[in-house]
Every structure is written in C-alpha cells, then in structure tokens.
Amino acid sequence: MKKISEYPDAVRIIFLDFDGVMLSMDYLHATGKYDSFDPNCCVILNKLLNQFPDARIVVSSSWRVGMTIDKLKALFADHGIDPNRVIGYTPWINTYLERGAEIQDWLDRHHKVDCVVKDFMIIDDNVDDILSHFNRQFVVHTDEDKGLTHYDLDDIVQRWSPNDGRTKIL
Numbered sequence: 058m059k060k061i062s063e064y065p066d067a068v069r070i071i072f073l074d075f076d077g078v079m080l081s082m083d084y085l086h087a088t089g090k091y092d093s094f095d096p097n098c099c100v101i102l103n104k105l106l107n108q109f110p111d112a113r114i115v116v117s118s119s120w121r122v123g124m125t126i127d128k129l130k131a132l133f134a135d136h137g138i139d140p141n142r143v144i145g146y147t148p149w150i151n152t153y154l155e156r157g158a159e160i161q162d163w164l165d166r167h168h169k170v171d172c173v174v175k176d177f178m179i180i181d182d183n184v185d186d187i188l189s190h191f192n193r194q195f196v197v198h199t200d201e202d203k204g205l206t207h208y209d210l211d212d213i214v215q216r217w218s219p220n221d222g223r224t225k226i227l
C-alpha cells in the first residue's frame with residue numbers, strides 16, 4: 058500500500074447537506090427564502106475551504122435531486138463560494154433516509170477512480186441514517202437552527218489537523 062505522501066493530488070471530501078447546514082432554519086424563518094444559503098454559513102464554509110486547499114465538496118443534500126452539477130456549481134458561485142471546489146453529488150438510492158448508504162456508494166465509485174480520498178467529513182443536521190454507516194469521527198452534526206457555525210469549523214479544523222493520525226488511504 059502506498060503512503061498518502063505518494064498521492065500529492067489526494068483530496069479531502071466534504072459531504073455537504075444544505076437544509077440545516079448551509080440554510081439555517083433561523084435564516085429561513087427570518088427571510089422566507091427556502092432556496093438560498095445563509096450568508097453566515099457561507100462565511101464559515103469559505104473559511105474551511107481556505108484553510109484546506111485540498112478540500113472538495115460533494116453535495117449530499119436532497120436539493121441535488123433534479124439538479125445538474127452545473128446548476129449546483131452556479132448555486133455555490135451565486136453565494137460567493139468557488140464552484141471549482143464542487144466536484145459532485147451523491148447518488149439517489151431509492152432508500153429514503155439512507156444518506157449514509159448514498160455517501161458510501163459515492164466513495165466506492167470514486168475513490169481511486171476519479172480521485173484519491175485521503176479523508177472526508179460528513180456535515181449534516183440529521184445524522185441517524187449516517188451514523189448507522191460511519192464512525193462518529195467522520196460526522197459533524199450541526200444545529201439546524203444555526204446551520205454551519207464557528208464551533209463546527211473549529212471542530213473540523215481540529216479533527217483535520219495534520220497530527221491527528223487520521224490521514225491515510227482508505
């Protein structure tokens with residue numbers, strides 16, 4: 058098995074939910090905008106992307122259904138987030154509330170095929186169907202009212218710090 062250092066283009070994947078993560082319920086209720094991101098959450102996501110240049114986004118939100126990758130990229134661009142960091146979305150498996158299975162399917166299909174995934178983080182406000190598939194160390198459970206916050210950012214930065222021993226070929 059090669060060491061991760063032998064894969065200079067290896068990436069970290071952020072599996073990203075929208076409702077309760079990029080669109081906080083506080084923002085939704087204050088503005089009535091159900092198809093927009095909360096600007097505060099966008100600031101946090103951009104900080105995360107800036108801190109980890111090897112991080113890429115794979116959309117796991119149900120918003121992905123019926124949208125093309127170009128439409129998803131445009132949605133991020135409209136909110137000031139680099140669309141080039143968005144590389145895909147998880148498949149829609151006909152098992153409602155089996156997001157963990159969909160994420161595992163994406164990893165099975167793409168890891169070492171399109172990219173080498175050296176680490177990943179699943180960010181969601183509903184995690185029951187994720188924790189049935191993944192260890193808690195790969196999951197960030199957001200507060201749906203606030204969406205992605207500084208606390209979540211600090212949590213991810215700590216977990217992705219270079220000395221924590223997570224980095225490996227999966």
Ligand SMILES: [Mg+2]
Binds near residue numbers: 074075076078181183
């Ligand atoms: Mg959600």
